[in-house]
Amino acid sequence: MIAALAPFHFERPLWLLALIPALALWLIERRSSDMLLRWQRVIDPALLPHLIVGETRPAILSPINALMVGWLLTIIAVAGPAWQREPSPFAAAKPAVAVVLKVAPSMLTEDLAPTRLDRARQKLADILAAREGAATSLIAYAGSAHLVLPPTPDSAVVLDLAKALSPEIMPREGDDLSGALALADRVIAGTGDGGSILVMTDTAGPQATTGLSGPKAATTMLSLLPAEVEAGGLREVAQALGASLVVTTADQADVAEVARRLDRADQAASVAGEGRHWREAGYWLTPLIALLALLWFRRGWVLQ
Incomplete structure (x- = not known):
């Protein structure tokens, strides 16, 4: 298995740079949804824990976390992960x-x-x-x-x-x-x-x-x-x-x-x-991206 993945690389590695703005947006949104951080500016830190009712931090399975995972999978898929070669469909069948x-x-x-x-x-x-x-x-x-x-x-x-x-x-x-x-x-x-x-x-x-x-x-x-x-x-x-x-x-x-x-x-x-080229495997991530997209059809999901 390790030997088979030895030639692993990305066909379009520059797309991985898109992870930087995606991570920055995720951190900004996560901080804005943190209840403790919101009220620390106006309530005494010693009293704040006793005044907050319910969850004080965003849940693990939240819209922003699901969106971040979707971004991550999409960027990896577009970058073109590949580790196997296959005959090019545009190459001549015979020389x-x-x-x-x-x-x-x-x-x-x-x-x-x-x-x-x-x-x-x-x-x-x-x-x-x-x-x-x-x-x-x-x-x-x-x-x-x-x-x-x-x-x-x-x-x-x-x-x-x-x-x-x-x-x-x-x-x-x-x-x-x-x-x-x-x-x-x-x-x-x-x-x-x-x-x-x-x-x-x-x-x-x-x-x-x-x-x-x-x-x-x-x-x-x-x-x-x-x-x-x-x-x-x-x-x-x-x-x-x-x-x-x-x-x-x-x-x-x-x-x-x-x-x-x-x-x-x-x-x-x-x-x-x-007449051979690298076979991209990014399309295997498409079902996972589609499953994450289904969460946005759930009633009340965006308001969480």
């Missing part, structure tokens, strides 16, 4: 993912019906559905890398722009995977909440690994090759990046594996406490 999609002539090969590029779009739609609410950015690359869409939770926009991509609109042919990963790293760093990179590609030639260094963000590669084709070149690139390679399957097994790896990276990022 962002930068999707790096290869848009080159090789992606029009029809060994993955209808084409490798179309299959990539289908897999992307399934992955976005599995990670609903996660911010997703889209990067297209061939001989050069280009940011198509910054991180957005709107999966429909991501898919619409992915469908509009084709090798014909790319300014240069080639395989600039290193440039695409560098761009993806900058996009993830710009979110401020971390994230991961998903590379969707079919091949990675020798020129793709030129100057290639491991990205800072966790990287997963989805091989857009038929199951019977060995993804040897991609395995070497993935090993150089420290990335995980997932082979495309005819069912949803590859989608589930990619989503699991991306979610596992999300959990690692959340360990540092990102």
Whole structure:
């Protein structure tokens, strides 16, 4: 119990200064309601005790004492007592993912019906559905890398722009995977909440690994090759990046594996406490404040 209360603090401690005027008003009112203090100025102190009939001091359960307790509880509640953390309701459910999609002539090969590029779009739609609410950015690359869409939770926009991509609109042919990963790293760093990179590609030639260094963000590669084709070149690139390679399957097994790896990276990022805030416990005092307020509905209470 003591260990659990070790991080106890107030979110808005300056509100505790309101206790000073509350205590001053309580003392002033208490003195004015003291019968002995009222009559000591005009009656001899030796005779005063014999002339006072009934209670000479305010009762413990009096309006002024109840009001002071109500003030005390209200000020503490407004100051925001807290000792536990919880996920922020305004934080993203999952950190962002930068999707790096290869848009080159090789992606029009029809060994993955209808084409490798179309299959990539289908897999992307399934992955976005599995990670609903996660911010997703889209990067297209061939001989050069280009940011198509910054991180957005709107999966429909991501898919619409992915469908509009084709090798014909790319300014240069080639395989600039290193440039695409560098761009993806900058996009993830710009979110401020971390994230991961998903590379969707079919091949990675020798020129793709030129100057290639491991990205800072966790990287997963989805091989857009038929199951019977060995993804040897991609395995070497993935090993150089420290990335995980997932082979495309005819069912949803590859989608589930990619989503699991991306979610596992999300959990690692959340360990540092990102997107978490202190849970205020002041609302627990509300019932006590309400019970004290009920006393003022009692007949004759204010006149005591």
